[in-house]
Amino acid sequence: MKKEIKNKQEKGITLIALVVTIVVLLILAGVSISLVLNNNGVISRAKEAKNQYAEEQTNVEKQLNELANGIDEMETEIKKVDGVPIPAGFVYVGGTKASGLVISDAAADNEKYKGQTTVGTDLKGNQFVWIPVDSIADYKRTWYTGSGSFSSYSENLPEDEKTSVETNKGFYIGRYEAGDQESTNSKKLRASGASTSNTITVKAGQAPYNYVTRTQAKSLAEGFSTKQKYTSVKSKLVSSYAWDTAIAFIQKTNSDYGSSSEEGNYYDSPTFTYTGIADTEKNKQTKKNGTSTLIPTGQTTAVNNIYDMGGNVWEWTTESYSSTDSPCATRGGYYLGDFAFYPAGNRFYISDDARGNSGFRLTLFL
Secondary structure, eight states, X not given: OHHHHHHHHHHHHHHHHHHHHHHHHXXXXXXHHHHHHSTTSHHHHHHHHHHHHHXXXXXXXXXXXXXXXXXXXXXXXXXXXXXEEEOTTOEEEEOOTXXXXXXXXXXXXXXXXXXXXXXXXXXXXXXXXXXXXXXXXXXXXXXXXXXXXXXXXXXXXXXHHHHHHHHHSEEEEESSOOEEHHHHHTTOOOOTXXXXXXXXXXXXXXXXXXXXXXXXXXXXXXXXXXXXXXXXXXXXXXXXXXXXXXXXXXXXXXXXXXXXXXXXXXXXXXXXXEOOTTOOTTSOEEEOTTOOOOOOTTOSOOBTTBOOSSSXXXXXEEEEESOSSOOEEEESOOTTSOTTTSXXXXXXXXXXXXXXTEEEOEEEEO
């Protein structure tokens, strides 16, 4: 009997403990659910944290974008001297907008001739001269003199040049005929069959980059800015628009430069001294009237800080001539001709062949 009562008591205690346990668990569950689901609960706080994180991420991205845009603006901001834009990667050397403002891609040349109208040739970098153009109507082809007639020569205004000139009120032209760095370093002028992979220079005292076809000259000119890692300008072979506009600018200083550019290197040019490709400044040569000698770049008389547009070598342009056999056009004079017959404004139709009397000149557009 006592054993049966004891068993009933144990079962009763076990049942009570179970009920108490369940009640406690229900209370804990309620508390837990409350902590999770109410306004200050875990889920609510998790959602709030997620939203705050997303908001912060958006703010950070916005700030980074603003910083990047600011850096881009600083990089693309163009400095101006005398109203002329100086492209990124170049420095102002000297000259004025009216006299011929010169830039260089070498930091060592910075402001070397600041405030002076005439800029020397003792510079380190590749050099270009600004050609101001007040209106796009002034960026035009002009007949100065030449073989054939103007109606036989043709070229549409390149759209990229039009846009750049309209926007920037001008363009840059090579201060010198294109030079060959490797030939210059070896103290030799280029010869027939010379490599067209040689480095282009736009400096004084260089072996002229002749013995190239017009097709090769165009490709070399267009690839120049990429090889030099210019980021703010595009290089091109000079067009008839750029050439004639440059002549018009020069004629503000020398009114007959387009028709009689005796400042160049010609057969009948006055006697002058020059430094040959293998010579030093102490060992100069003399070019006499009536002699034909191809000389290094920048050895003749400059006009508006520009050399050799009249004389030394004919220069390829992108203009075309209406002939199957001679579809190309060269400009300027050359060392075998006379300055009145082959002046800076001269046009001459010719086949697309490599010659010792034909080189080229670069232009830069922002």
